[in-house]
Amino acid sequence: MQKNNPDAIVIGAGIVGACSALSLTNAGLKVMIIDRGSVASGTTGAGEGNILVSDKDPGPELTLALKSRDLWFELQEDVGDSFELEAKGGVVVARHDSSALMKLAEHQRAAGVTAERVNSAELHKLEPYLHPDLSEGVFYPQDAQCQPMLAAARIIQTVLARGGQLVSQARVTGFEISENSIKGVVTSRGTFHAPLVVNASGTWAGEIAALAGSQLPIAPRKGFILVTEPAPQYIFHKVYDSDYVANVASSDADLQTSTVVEGTRSGTILIGASRERIGFDGSMNYEIVRKLAAQATSLFPVLRDVQLLRVYRGFRPYAPDHLPVIGEDSLISGLWHSAGHEGAGIGLAPGSAALITDAILGRVSFMDAQAFSPQRFAGAL
Amino acid sequence: MIAIIGAGPAGLAAARAIALAGISVTVIDAAQKPGGQYWRHRSTVDGYKATRSEKYFSTVMGNPLVTYINGAQVWSATRSEKSIHINYLQSGVEKILACTDLILTTGAYDRSLPFTGWDKPGSMTPGAAQALLKGHGVIAGKSIVISGTGPFLLPVAVGLAAGGAKVEGVFEANSPLRWLRSPLALLLNPEKALELLYYLKQFRRYSIPVRFGKAVTEFTGHSVRISDVNSDLTIKKANVQEIECNGIAAGWGFVPDITLGGILGCNQVVDKDGTVIFSTDHQQRSSVSNIWIAGEATGIGGSDLALAEGHIAGLSVIGKRIPISLLFSRFRKELFARALQVSYPVNPGWKKWLNRETLICRCEEVTCGQILDSVEELKAEDARTSKLFTRAGMGLCQGRICSRNVAEVIGASKEVSVTDSERIAYSNRPIAAPISLGTLGDGISSK
Numbered sequence: 001m002q003k004n005n006p007d008a009i010v011i012g013a014g015i016v017g018a019c020s021a022l023s024l025t026n027a028g029l030k031v032m033i034i035d036r037g038s039v040a041s042g043t044t045g046a047g048e049g050n051i052l053v054s055d056k057d058p059g060p061e062l063t064l065a066l067k068s069r070d071l072w073f074e075l076q077e078d079v080g081d082s083f084e085l086e087a088k089g090g091v092v093v094a095r096h097d098s099s100a101l102m103k104l105a106e107h108q109r110a111a112g113v114t115a116e117r118v119n120s121a122e123l124h125k126l127e128p129y130l131h132p133d134l135s136e137g138v139f140y141p142q143d144a145q146c147q148p149m150l151a152a153a154r155i156i157q158t159v160l161a162r163g164g165q166l167v168s169q170a171r172v173t174g175f176e177i178s179e180n181s182i183k184g185v186v187t188s189r190g191t192f193h194a195p196l197v198v199n200a201s202g203t204w205a206g207e208i209a210a211l212a213g214s215q216l217p218i219a220p221r222k223g224f225i226l227v228t229e230p231a232p233q234y235i236f237h238k239v240y241d242s243d244y245v246a247n248v249a250s251s252d253a254d255l256q257t258s259t260v261v262e263g264t265r266s267g268t269i270l271i272g273a274s275r276e277r278i279g280f281d282g283s284m285n286y287e288i289v290r291k292l293a294a295q296a297t298s299l300f301p302v303l304r305d306v307q308l309l310r311v312y313r314g315f316r317p318y319a320p321d322h323l324p325v326i327g328e329d330s331l332i333s334g335l336w337h338s339a340g341h342e343g344a345g346i347g348l349a350p351g352s353a354a355l356i357t358d359a360i361l362g363r364v365s366f367m368d369a370q371a372f373s374p375q376r377f378a379g380a381l
Numbered sequence: 382m383i384a385i386i387g388a389g390p391a392g393l394a395a396a397r398a399i400a401l402a403g404i405s406v407t408v409i410d411a412a413q414k415p416g417g418q419y420w421r422h423r424s425t426v427d428g429y430k431a432t433r434s435e436k437y438f439s440t441v442m443g444n445p446l447v448t449y450i451n452g453a454q455v456w457s458a459t460r461s462e463k464s465i466h467i468n469y470l471q472s473g474v475e476k477i478l479a480c481t482d483l484i485l486t487t488g489a490y491d492r493s494l495p496f497t498g499w500d501k502p503g504s505m506t507p508g509a510a511q512a513l514l515k516g517h518g519v520i521a522g523k524s525i526v527i528s529g530t531g532p533f534l535l536p537v538a539v540g541l542a543a544g545g546a547k548v549e550g551v552f553e554a555n556s557p558l559r560w561l562r563s564p565l566a567l568l569l570n571p572e573k574a575l576e577l578l579y580y581l582k583q584f585r586r587y588s589i590p591v592r593f594g595k596a597v598t599e600f601t602g603h604s605v606r607i608s609d610v611n612s613d614l615t616i617k618k619a620n621v622q623e624i625e626c627n628g629i630a631a632g633w634g635f636v637p638d639i640t641l642g643g644i645l646g647c648n649q650v651v652d653k654d655g656t657v658i659f660s661t662d663h664q665q666r667s668s669v670s671n672i673w674i675a676g677e678a679t680g681i682g683g684s685d686l687a688l689a690e691g692h693i694a695g696l697s698v699i700g701k702r703i704p705i706s707l708l709f710s711r712f713r714k715e716l717f718a719r720a721l722q723v724s725y726p727v728n729p730g731w732k733k734w735l736n737r738e739t740l741i742c743r744c745e746e747v748t749c750g751q752i753l754d755s756v757e758e759l760k761a762e763d764a765r766t767s768k769l770f771t772r773a774g775m776g777l778c779q780g781r782i783c784s785r786n787v788a789e790v791i792g793a794s795k796e797v798s799v800t801d802s803e804r805i806a807y808s809n810r811p812i813a814a815p816i817s818l819g820t821l822g823d824g825i826s827s828k
């Protein structure tokens with residue numbers, strides 16, 4: 001297809017692949033992106049665009065999230081185009097007992113997060129349509145959002161403008177490997193050679209690793225999102241209740257619903273999201289939809305009269321310890337993974353891209369990526 | 382318990398067959414009045430043999446075996462081993478109907494093609510024109526041009542004229558000579574000739590001119606511009622005529638409404654004309670046990686075919702033998718339906734009418750240029766990705782009107798044909814009708 005082989009191949013044209021491709025390109029590499037579909041045809045096109053620091057406990061993921069959030073704004077300058085990035089701020093409302101939330105906020109503050117405790121008056125000033133009984137919360141001005149599909153597309157557009165290539169509708173079916181080193185990627189549209197491959201195939205990263213004779217324990221965690229008709233501006237930040245934080249961290253297979261409610265530029269309101277581990281089962285579950293609606297209207301009674309237009313679902317890529325996998329494969333050299341970002345792949349993508357580029361080039365990075373190493377699962381499978 | 386969703390010709394025929402056998406059945410429909418797309422408006426469509434519907438209304442309405450739930454918009458349905466639950470909204474209240482056997486006769490709606498000015502007030506589909514005429518009498522005294530393709534333009538024109546509108550002309554894009562390609566269908570459906578004669582007489586009565594090989598390619602708000610079109614729908618000669626008018630009713634065939642069957646998991650296929658329909662067996666059974674589908678949702682064929690299919694589905698549900706004569710009748714009408722497809726194709730040349738400013742998605746005001754840019758710059762390759770980038774199809778109608786056109790515009794720009802899986806993907810949606818979040822959430826406690 002092309003005369004000159006790329007220096008690196010990125011598998012996956014989702015947000016993680018897009019950011020990885022751009023940071024490798026900016027480091028001087030010639031990059032080819034391969035996807036079995038088109039840009040954003042995976043989970044990136046089936047989620048929301050929250051860039052959150054508020055929902056994370058102190059630890060490596062929060063460190064990554066904080067850096068990544070700032071990198072999003074740098075990325076916007078680099079790409080020079082808009083993908084609706086906005087530092088909107090998040091409001092976490094204490095539904096019952098506020099002590100757990102306040103303790104989390106305190107720990108987060110110690111880790112560098114701006115987390116302002118707000119009383120009832122302040123809370124209702126931030127969110128005038130909030131249920132009057134809700135009286136306490138924490139405001140996180142760093143929480144931001146973007147339009148993730150547009151972001152992936154604009155970033156890939158930039159990669160292409162800087163000499164990269166996109167091979168779409170090409171399913172990866174195998175690898176060329178010799179002496180445990182990666183040589184090329186075999187796809188339904190031909191074989192492409194490169195000494196470096198980044199597996200950014202999200203929820204399908206385990207399948208890709210298996211094609212190389214390696215293993216990666218990434219599994220799907222299903223989520224539904226509700227979209228309403230365009231409504232007047234009732235919601236000014238990302239608003240969620242403190243149960244959400246517990247759910248995000250939970251590894252319980254059962255269904256969890258805890259709403260994040262937010263308005264979008266087009267006036268529609270997004271209500272997400274449920275978390276379920278039931279494999280790639282794409283079927284609708286109206287009971288979940290009802291639960292999400294009930295939770296959203298209990299936060300914002302004004303939403304009772306707003307019509308639901310659409311429901312969509314996606315499969316978050318998650319690892320057993322809920323941390324992303326970023327680093328070189330434990331068996332195959334030249335094969336790098338950046339996957340398993342679960343419900344935070346949009347937020348974490350630029351930081352992950354910086355980490356993997358630094359690791360590939362042997363540069364010192366902004367944080368120690370040991371906690372994300374694929375090696376942590378070696379032997380455990 | 383047997384339920385039927387849809388009280389159009391197919392649903393009424395099914396209900397009638399069941400009730401005549403002495404078995405009770407529930408019919409549920411969104412509209413206030415029974416009759417579906419066409420019969421519901423029969424007083425405004427001066428249709429050929431329109432009174433035939435009386436036979437169905439009289440056996441179904443007021444029959445103690447038939448429970449008729451009107452004004453009931455089904456927004457979702459679920460099934461378990463034993464039963465099917467139909468969730469519907471009636472005057473803003475959510476209700477649930479449980480049944481063991483379900484016949485889906487959800488019909489079809491008009492297909493629209495974009496053209497310059499189709500978003501202006503006064504531009505509508507033939508179906509909407511009828512509803513307007515009926516509902517508010519606002520059409521009376523107005524002058525209207527009818528454009529598009531298909532035999533259904535004829536009854537609409539006559540109905541509008543009878544209702545007091547001045548029909549300035551019917552511009553049928555296809556040539557009547559195309560009928561010569563389907564001699565067997567014509568031979569086996571001789572009564573259709575009488576129907577045609579009936580309409581010709583009506584056209585003379587109301588002095589409605591009919592022109593072939595022409596289409597409205599622009600609406601200014603107070604006039605239409607007509608172009609000569611080739612058989613592939615590309616423009617042969619642009620703007621050959623301008624007609625002053627208040628409105629334009631343009632219809633390009635129909636889109637089957639497959640939402641509910643899709644929610645219930647019934648298998649779908651792509652018909653020859655690119656519409657997504659359900660696959661059913663000879664008894665109208667869908668791929669899902671205990672669900673039958675009849676009428677336009679299994680392929681566009683007109684009300685006669687819908688009646689035959691509904692009748693067969695009704696008999697099948699109650700385990701009655703299907704008479705050979707009925708099966709033959711359906712066969713005959715299917716042949717005619719095929720002939721309709723051959724005679725009134727919507728060929729791909731319409732995309733050449735568009736310019737960058739033409740709106741493709743009216744709800745979200747997305748232009749043809751924006752869609753082409755999403756392909757060129759953002760690397761969208763199908764309607765779904767383009768929707769994520771441009772919002773085309775994300776508005777109130779949820780892509781019912783535009784998603785097929787978006788897919789075809791993208792296909793044309795990349796010189797590839799739209800795949801069947803993409804067609805099925807853009808034709809399905811998980812919510813069949815908007816429902817308020819309050820009602821939705823309250824549903825939990827009521828269960």
Ligand SMILES: Cc1cc2nc3c(=O)[nH]c(=O)nc-3n(C[C@H](O)[C@H](O)[C@H](O)COP(=O)(O)OP(=O)(O)OC[C@H]3O[C@@H](n4cnc5c(N)ncnc54)[C@H](O)[C@@H]3O)c2cc1C
Binds near residue numbers: 013314348
């Ligand atoms: C309901 C829901 C809500 C969410 N909300 C948020 C949120 O608010 N904020 C946030 O940060 N995150 C959110 N997420 C998570 C986020 O969407 C994901 O973490 C992120 O999109 C993962 O990006 P990715 O690039 O790793 O994967 P993907 O976007 O899935 O990209 C992987 C790509 O790999 C391709 N691929 C797979 N297999 C092959 C193969 N064999 N050959 C070639 N290509 C292949 C796929 O086609 C796909 O395009 C949400 C997720 C869901 C489901």
Ligand SMILES: Cc1cc2nc3c(=O)[nH]c(=O)nc-3n(C[C@H](O)[C@H](O)[C@H](O)COP(=O)(O)OP(=O)(O)OC[C@H]3O[C@@H](n4cnc5c(N)ncnc54)[C@H](O)[C@@H]3O)c2cc1C
Binds near residue numbers: 453683
């Ligand atoms: C303008 C126009 C003119 C026509 N002229 C002719 C003609 O002259 N001759 C002819 O043979 N045919 C004509 N037709 C075609 C005719 O309308 C159809 O062939 C016929 O109505 C199909 O019957 P059906 O029962 O399949 O569906 P429909 O008549 O469309 O009935 C479907 C019913 O299902 C209901 N429904 C769908 N979804 C839901 C839901 N979610 N909840 C509740 N209810 C639901 C709808 O309200 C509707 O009443 C015309 C159509 C139109 C639009």
